[in-house]
Every structure is written in C-alpha cells, then in structure tokens.
Amino acid sequence: MSRRKRPIEDSDVDISVSAPKRSAAGLPSLSETLPHAMADMGPSRAWKTLRAVNQKDGFDCMSCAWPDPPERKAAEFCENGAKAIGWEAEPLKIPTQFWAENTLSALESKSEYWLGQQGRLVEPVFKAAGSDHYVPVSWDRAFEVVARELNGLENPDHATFYTSGRTSNEAAFLYQLFVRAYGTNNLPDCSNMCHESTGVAMGATVGVGKSAITYADFAQADLIIIMGQNPGTCHPRMLTALEEAKEAGAGIVAVNPLPEAGLINFRNPQRPRGLVGKGTDLADQYLQIRLAGDMALLQALSKRVLDAERAAPGTVLDRTFIDEHCQGFVGFAAHLATLNERDVLTATGLTSADIDDLAARYLRAEKVIITWAMGITQHKKAVPTIKEIINLLLLRGNIGKPGAGPCPIRGHSNVQGDRTMGIWEKMPPRFLEAIQREFGFDPPRNPGVDAVDSIKGMRDGGIKVLIALGGNLVHAISDTTVAEAALRKTRLSVQISTKLNRSHVVVGEQALILPTLGRTEIDRQGGVKQFVTVEDTVCAVHRSTGPLEPIAPNVLSEVAIVSRMAQAVLGDKVPVDWAGLGRNYDAIRDHISRVVPGFEDFNARIREEDGFVLPHGPRDSRTFPTATGKAMFSVNELETIVIPRGRLLLQTVRSHDQFNTTTYTLNDRYRGIKKGRMVLLVNPSDLAELGFEDGGYVDVHSEADDGVDRVLPQLRLVSYPSARGCAAAYYPEANVLVPLDSTAEESNTPASKSVMIRLEPAAAPVYETAAGHRG
Numbered sequence: 001m002s003r004r005k006r007p008i009e010d011s012d013v014d015i016s017v018s019a020p021k022r023s024a025a026g027l028p029s030l031s032e033t034l035p036h037a038m039a040d041m042g043p044s045r046a047w048k049t050l051r052a053v054n055q056k057d058g059f060d061c062m063s064c065a066w067p068d069p070p071e072r073k074a075a076e077f078c079e080n081g082a083k084a085i086g087w088e089a090e091p092l093k094i095p096t097q098f099w100a101e102n103t104l105s106a107l108e109s110k111s112e113y114w115l116g117q118q119g120r121l122v123e124p125v126f127k128a129a130g131s132d133h134y135v136p137v138s139w140d141r142a143f144e145v146v147a148r149e150l151n152g153l154e155n156p157d158h159a160t161f162y163t164s165g166r167t168s169n170e171a172a173f174l175y176q177l178f179v180r181a182y183g184t185n186n187l188p189d190c191s192n193m194c195h196e197s198t199g200v201a202m203g204a205t206v207g208v209g210k211s212a213i214t215y216a217d218f219a220q221a222d223l224i225i226i227m228g229q230n231p232g233t234c235h236p237r238m239l240t241a242l243e244e245a246k247e248a249g250a251g252i253v254a255v256n257p258l259p260e261a262g263l264i265n266f267r268n269p270q271r272p273r274g275l276v277g278k279g280t281d282l283a284d285q286y287l288q289i290r291l292a293g294d295m296a297l298l299q300a301l302s303k304r305v306l307d308a309e310r311a312a313p314g315t316v317l318d319r320t321f322i323d324e325h326c327q328g329f330v331g332f333a334a335h336l337a338t339l340n341e342r343d344v345l346t347a348t349g350l351t352s353a354d355i356d357d358l359a360a361r362y363l364r365a366e367k368v369i370i371t372w373a374m375g376i377t378q379h380k381k382a383v384p385t386i387k388e389i390i391n392l393l394l395l396r397g398n399i400g401k402p403g404a405g406p407c408p409i410r411g412h413s414n415v416q417g418d419r420t421m422g423i424w425e426k427m428p429p430r431f432l433e434a435i436q437r438e439f440g441f442d443p444p445r446n447p448g449v450d451a452v453d454s455i456k457g458m459r460d461g462g463i464k465v466l467i468a469l470g471g472n473l474v475h476a477i478s479d480t481t482v483a484e485a486a487l488r489k490t491r492l493s494v495q496i497s498t499k500l501n502r503s504h505v506v507v508g509e510q511a512l513i514l515p516t517l518g519r520t521e522i523d524r525q526g527g528v529k530q531f532v533t534v535e536d537t538v539c540a541v542h543r544s545t546g547p548l549e550p551i552a553p554n555v556l557s558e559v560a561i562v563s564r565m566a567q568a569v570l571g572d573k574v575p576v577d578w579a580g581l582g583r584n585y586d587a588i589r590d591h592i593s594r595v596v597p598g599f600e601d602f603n604a605r606i607r608e609e610d611g612f613v614l615p616h617g618p619r620d621s622r623t624f625p626t627a628t629g630k631a632m633f634s635v636n637e638l639e640t641i642v643i644p645r646g647r648l649l650l651q652t653v654r655s656h657d658q659f660n661t662t663t664y665t666l667n668d669r670y671r672g673i674k675k676g677r678m679v680l681l682v683n684p685s686d687l688a689e690l691g692f693e694d695g696g697y698v699d700v701h702s703e704a705d706d707g708v709d710r711v712l713p714q715l716r717l718v719s720y721p722s723a724r725g726c727a728a729a730y731y732p733e734a735n736v737l738v739p740l741d742s743t744a745e746e747s748n749t750p751a752s753k754s755v756m757i758r759l760e761p762a763a764a765p766v767y768e769t770a771a772g773h774r775g
C-alpha cells in the first residue's frame with residue numbers, strides 16, 4: 001500500500017470539527033459578497049463580474065444549472081457562484097517559467113487545491129514523448145500534433161472526445177460536428193457520471209430526459225419532495241424558490257441520509273429578517289433514509305396510494321389521466337401488491353409511521369414536484385429508482401399540469417445544453433440524419449463509448465488519443481488508480497481548459513494543454529464581440545456574454561479552438577466552413593436552428609430579453625414520445641443492499657467549498673468541518689459498534705467482486721449524524737475506492753454513492769513541508 005507523504009494542502013493538521021449547521025443562506029447580498037470577491041479579483045473585476053452574473057445582458061453563472069427567475073435581483077448569485085467566478089476571474093496567470101521550473105513528476109505530487117491555485121493557463125504547452133516537461137508551443141504547432149496523431153490512427157474509434165458541462169451550446173455543436181466528421185461517435189461527457197440514469201429512466205417512461213416543470217411551477221406546487229440533493233451547497237439559489245413556494249403554501253419534504261443545512265432551515269440575507277431572524281424552516285418532514293433506500297420508499301408510497309384507492313374507490317387515482325395517457329398500470333399495481341413492508345423498512349431504515357406520514361402528504365396534495373440529484377442517480381439501481389419516481393407521479397397525474405412534475409436538477413451549468421447539441425455517444429438516428437442533411441456528409445451510426453468505457457478502452461489499448469473539452473476526467477471518474485494508469489497508456493492526451501487540474505499532470509505519452517476563455521470573458525472574433533448560449537435545468541435557453549477583457553491575448557475561445565482543430569485535422573474532407581463558423585457564432589446558430597428541434601429561428605429568438613423555453617411534450621401537452629406514445633408505468637424488482645456486520649456503506653459527496661474536482665478551500669462550513677478534507681463521516685453508534693473513536697484514523701478498504709483491495713489510507717474519523725450504517729467521504733479523494741465496474745444498471749454511471757467499505761485502524765498521516773504552498 002502506498003504510504004507516500006501527503007501534500008500539505010491535503011493536511012488535517014489544523015482540522016477543526018464542530019456541530020453541523022441547520023441553516024443555510026441562499027443568495028447573499030452584494031455588500032456581503034463584494035469584499036471577498038474584491039480580495040480575489042480586485043475591485044474593478046469584482047464589480048464588473050458580480051454585477052453581470054445571471055443578468056439578462058450578462059453571463060450565465062458557471063456554478064450550476066439552476067434557472068434564473070423572471071425578475072432578477074441586483075445580486076442574482078449565491079456564495080458558491082461568487083467562488084466559482086472568483087476562481088476563474090482572479091487575474092493570476094501561470095508564468096512561462098512555471099513550465100521549466102516544474103517537472104511533470106513534481107506536479108503529480110500536488111493536490112487539486114494547489115494545482116487550481118496556480119492561476120490561469122495563458123499559452124499552449126506541449127509535452128513530447130519521453131520528456132518530463134511541458135514546453136510552450138505555438139497554436140499552429142499544437143494543432144499539427146493533434147492532426148498528426150488523429151490522422152495516424154487506423155480507425156477513428158481509437159480516439160475519444162470528452163466534454164465537461166461548462167461548454168457553450170455553440171462550442172458543443174461545433175465539437176460534435178468535428179468529431180462526427182472525423183468519423184466517430186466517441187463523445188463521452190460528464191453527464192455519463194451525473195444524470196445519465198435520469199436520461200435513461202425518463203426517456204423510457206415519459207420520453208424526455210429533462211425536467212417537466214418550469215421555474216414558475218415551484219410557486220404553484222402543493223408539495224415538493226427533495227430526494228438525494230443538497231441544494232444549500234450545490235444549488236443555493238433553489239432555496240429562494242423553495243422559500244417562495246413555502247410562502248405560497250407548499251409543503252416541503254427532504255429525503256436524505258444526511259441532515260443537510262438548508263434543507264432544514266434557510267436564511268435569506270436579501271430580506272431584513274433573513275439576516276437576523278431565525279430563517280424559514282423549510283422542510284416540514286425530514287426522512288433520514290439509508291443510502292440506496294429510495295426505491296423501496298417510493299414503492300411503499302405508491303403502494304399506500306393504491307391501498308387508499310382501494311379503500312375509497314374513484315377518489316384517489318387520476319383515472320382519466322391514467323386511462324388516456326398511460327400504459328402498464330395493471331401490471332404495476334399487481335407487482336406492488338406483493339411488496340413486503342419488512343423489506344422496505346430494512347432498505348430505508350425508516351419507520352412505517354414516517355412513510356405513512358409522507359404518503360398522507362402526497363395524497364393531500366393536488367400538485368406535486370419531486371426533485372433529485374446525485375443521491376439518486378449514482379447507485380446501482382438508479383434507473384429503476386427514477387422509474388419509481390415517475391410511477392408515483394403518474395398515479396395522480398402529477399405531470400403536465402401547473403405546479404407538478406418530475407424535476408431532475410442538473411449540475412454543470414450547460415450540461416443539459418451540451419446533450420441537446422449532440423454531445424452523446426448514442427445520439428438517435430434522427431439527429432444523425434439531420435446532420436447529414438444539413439452538412440452533406442454521412443456521420444458514423446455505430447454508438448460510441450461513454451466515460452467509463454473510454455477509460456476501459458485506454459486501459460486495454462484500444463483507445464490511443466483522448467481530447468477533453470474541459471473537465472477533469474481522470475479525477476472525476478471512478479477507480480482513480482486504474483484511470484490514471486489507463487490515461488498514461490495513451491499516445492496523446494489533450495486538455496482544453498482554463499486552469500490546471502489532475503488531468504493535466506497525469507497524461508499520455510505526449511500531452512497538450514490548450515488554454516481557453518471562460519464565461520466571464522469577452523469573446524471577440526475578427527474584432528466582433530460574440531455571445532454564446534446555454535440551457536438550464538428547466539430547458540430555458542438564453543445568452544451569455546462575459547464582461548471582462550480576456551486574461552491574456554494568446555488565449556482562444558472554445559469555439560475558435562474547435563474550429564482550428566477541425567481545419568488542421570480535416571482540411572476540406574467534409575463541406576463545412578470551419579473557419580467561417582469559428583469567426584461568426586450566428587452562423588453556427590443558423591445550423592443549429594435547422595438541425596436541433598426546438599431551435600427554429602434561433603438567432604432571432606435568442607436576442608429576445610429572456611431567451612426562450614424549449615418545447616417539452618410531457619410538460620406542455622401530456623404527449624409522451626416513448627416507444628408506445630404513452631407514459632409508461634414500469635415494474636421494478638426491489639433489491640435490498642444488506643450491510644454485513646463490521647461494514648459500512650459509503651457515499652462520496654461534495655463539500656461546501658468545492659466545485660466537483662476543484663477545491664476552493666479546505667472547509668465544509670455547513671457540516672462543521674474546517675481545514676481538512678481527508679475525513680470519514682460516521683454515525684456515532686456505528687463508530688461505537690465498530691470499536692473506533694471520533695478523531696481516530698482509519699484506512700478505508702472497499703469491497704468489490706473483483707477481489708482487488710482498493711484503499712484510501714489514513715482518514716480521520718468524524719462522528720456525524722448520518723443515517724445508521726451509512727458513511728460519507730469527499731469526492732474526488734474517495735474515487736479511488738469506487739471500482740470501475742461498479743456502475744448503475746443501464747446507464748453505466750459510476751455507483752459513487754454506494755460503496756461497501758471496511759475500516760482498519762491506522763496511524764496519523766505524515767505531511768510534506770509547506771514549501772511551495774501558496775497559503
């Protein structure tokens with residue numbers, strides 16, 4: 001087992017642990033945030049960016065996909081949005097000598113925190129085969145390398161093209177066009193690790209894998225059930241919508257193994273009483289469910305609904321809706337009749353009274369919204385669990401009417417738009433046909449590989465080139481050790497990014513870093529200011545225009561990089577005017593308007609103040625574009641995870657001060673943890689039963705069918721009010737414990753929220769000195 005010294009930034013030397021908070025704030029006031037932002041960015045940049053974020057003529061905050069309200073506040077961003085903006089817009093550049101001073105081997109021992117602190121990437125750099133250094137190169141030289149390697153492959157499927165969800169619609173559309181013109185559908189993305197399970201489950205049952213509600217629906221709901229989501233940290237602006245819903249009379253229920261701040265109580269600093277008062281108690285009911293217990297809970301709720309109908313026929317189910325719009329009801333009802341309450345209680349860790357209480361709320365409500373995020377999608381049974389969300393909603397017609405519907409809350413700010421634009425390894429034939437009609441070349445029809453299968457391809461030697469438009473694939477994917485070894489086997493890895501991360505230092509034989517502009521920056525092509533567009537989690541499409549001058553003259557936009565890469569690799573192989581599209585984003589949008597349904601007249605409609613909302617059959621007219629044309633009830637076999645004695649089930653979560661693999665600080669304020677991330681949160685009774693003490697150290701071993709011993713050494717134990725048997729550690733540090741093969745059925749999403757673990761006593765870790773640590 002590796003016992004190398006830990007980087008000082010991963011230290012817990014000064015860690016402090018206090019009781020978790022109950023309350024979270026959503027939107028801070030401008031006066032509260034400005035001083036912090038000024039420290040990061042300086043007064044002029046802070047003012048320019050914060051004033052413009054999420055405003056109608058400004059830029060879309062890159063921190064999450066939560067929608068903008070119709071009426072914008074002066075400060076329409078949250079604390080975490082301000083951190084994301086500060087991280088990107090801090091005027092700190094990686095100097096040219098950095099590349100001579102730092103070998104790759106030295107950079108490999110640095111933490112994500114340190115790498116992210118080095119500043120913005122401002123020039124293309126190349127690592128040649130056999131070299132331990134990156135060296136600055138010209139853009140032309142960089143694209144020559146990409147062209148040589150891609151065109152040297154025997155088969156285009158030997159390359160894979162990753163995308164992370166910050167990429168704009170325009171860049172995403174051009175990128176998938178380039179990749180398909182090159183000859184492959186290998187277009188994995190972060191969604192493969194995120195809401196893929198949602199897409200699969202909703203696609204099969206209602207025909208559209210996106211939220212079936214709009215922003216306005218929140219205020220009209222009678223009941224909002226929030227499952228497997230931590231809005232206080234990950235979607236703080238959602239708390240405002242929840243507060244408004246609550247004021248309008250909605251009940252709110254939180255289902256979560258962790259009592260997350262914000263779900264329980266919310267302070268709104270933009271209101272006088274929010275700053276000083278007790279805040280709003282958001283959740284009327286909190287169900288502390290066991291990890292992966294949701295499918296059992298949902299089945300138990302549906303069963304209670306069916307029982308209520310039996311007791312008072314004709315009064316409970318929405319018979320008209322079921323008869324007119326659904327299929328499969330009889331089989332579903334018959335299957336639930338066999339549900340065993342004891343299995344439900346084992347799986348959920350809840351009492352029958354808890355479930356009765358929620359069922360009664362559901363039955364009292366005419367309009368119900370269910371929201372969910374990674375606590376639902378990253379489990380082995382994620383797809384059937386989401387299908388059970390749909391079953392429960394269909395029973396009482398809770399879809400396609402105001403104030404009701406399934407609402408998956410997406411993560412990255414444009415992850416949903418990227419999919420709409422064709423970033424998917426298995427886009428349907430009608431999309432590929434539209435590409436063929438519009439551009440006059442025949443795109444490949446065989447499906448490509450997703451994120452997990454891309455890693456497997458690199459591991460097994462079939463994939464030799466990785467190009468990544470943003471993100472941090474090697475650290476975001478599961479099984480870090482396997483993933484790193486896989487990436488090192490490639491002939492070339494290319495990262496198009498704003499800042500350094502692990503995927504820039506664990507690389508192929510040859511590697512390129514191509515620096516790009518972020519959301520906060522002005523994008524000029526041929527002297528003309530361009531704007532880009534994004535789609536939020538409720539299908540609203542709008543413009544995004546950065547207010548700041550570019551960080552450096554030699555940094556290109558994502559669109560420009562893709563355009564030049566396509567020219568270098570493809571020449572005039574296909575009849576696409578790559579150079580023209582790179583110069584004028586309206587021209588890209590014209591193509592989109594003819595290829596992607598819902599984008600007709602794109603250039604005109606996007607210039608309207610609020611943009612537009614994409615059509616959505618189930619939401620707009622109860623039309624369900626499934627295989628049968630109906631909304632499908634589904635039958636899903638319950639499988640209960642039994643946690644053997646001496647074991648715990650582990651979930652990997654985000655702290656309050658991180659964005660995915662980016663660490664802003666080492667704090668997780670709401671959970672009471674400061675200055676350290678290498679911790680394992682365990683219920684006090686579990687700690688006692690396992691014979692460990694709060695503050696002690698353990699090696700965490702995960703248990704997998706393949707017999708490989710995966711270890712995360714020396715975590716500090718923190719006694720924490722998590723559900724019994726359910727532990728938590730931070731992503732991405734804990735990704736080393738998640739086997740690559742441990743994925744959700746059908747969606748192949750890593751099961752990052754249910755990892756069986758065993759603890760072994762360990763010594764406290766030893767740290768490197770603080771040399772080179774930028775405070």
Ligand SMILES: Nc1nc2c(c(=O)[nH]1)N[C@H]1C(S)=C(S)[C@@H](COP(=O)(O)OP(=O)(O)OC[C@H]3O[C@@H](n4cnc5c(=O)[nH]c(N)nc54)[C@H](O)[C@@H]3O)O[C@H]1N2
Pocket residue numbers: 063064065080194227228229230231233234235255256257258260289290291292293294373374375376379410411412651652653654655656658659660661753
């Ligand atoms: N500040 C900040 N904002 C972000 C991000 C970030 O990293 N930082 N990431 C963005 C991205 S890409 C995404 S996808 C979203 C992620 O948003 P979330 O999904 O809210 O983020 P996670 O930290 O993964 O939290 C999962 C939540 O589900 C709960 N949970 C885990 N397992 C279960 C379960 O089996 N059942 C139930 N009912 N609950 C469970 C956890 O306790 C936790 O509260 O946030 C986006 N916004």
Ligand SMILES: Nc1nc2c(c(=O)[nH]1)N[C@H]1C(S)=C(S)[C@@H](COP(=O)(O)OP(=O)(O)OC[C@H]3O[C@@H](n4cnc5c(=O)[nH]c(N)nc54)[C@H](O)[C@@H]3O)O[C@H]1N2
Pocket residue numbers: 163164165166167190191193194195374378411412469470471472473475476477478496497498499500501516517518519558652653654659660661662731732734735738752
């Ligand atoms: N164990 C575990 N693993 C997980 C998860 C989990 O909950 N648990 N969550 C999963 C989820 S939900 C997701 S979405 C993935 C996230 O996976 P990714 O999207 O691959 O990872 P990020 O950390 O969001 O990527 C951050 C990097 O993007 C680059 N970047 C930032 N802004 C821009 C930009 O404007 N343009 C470009 N080109 N680059 C930019 C920067 O270099 C930054 O370091 O991780 C997944 N992995």
Ligand SMILES: [Mo]
Pocket residue numbers: 190193194195410411412
């Ligand atoms: Mo995500």
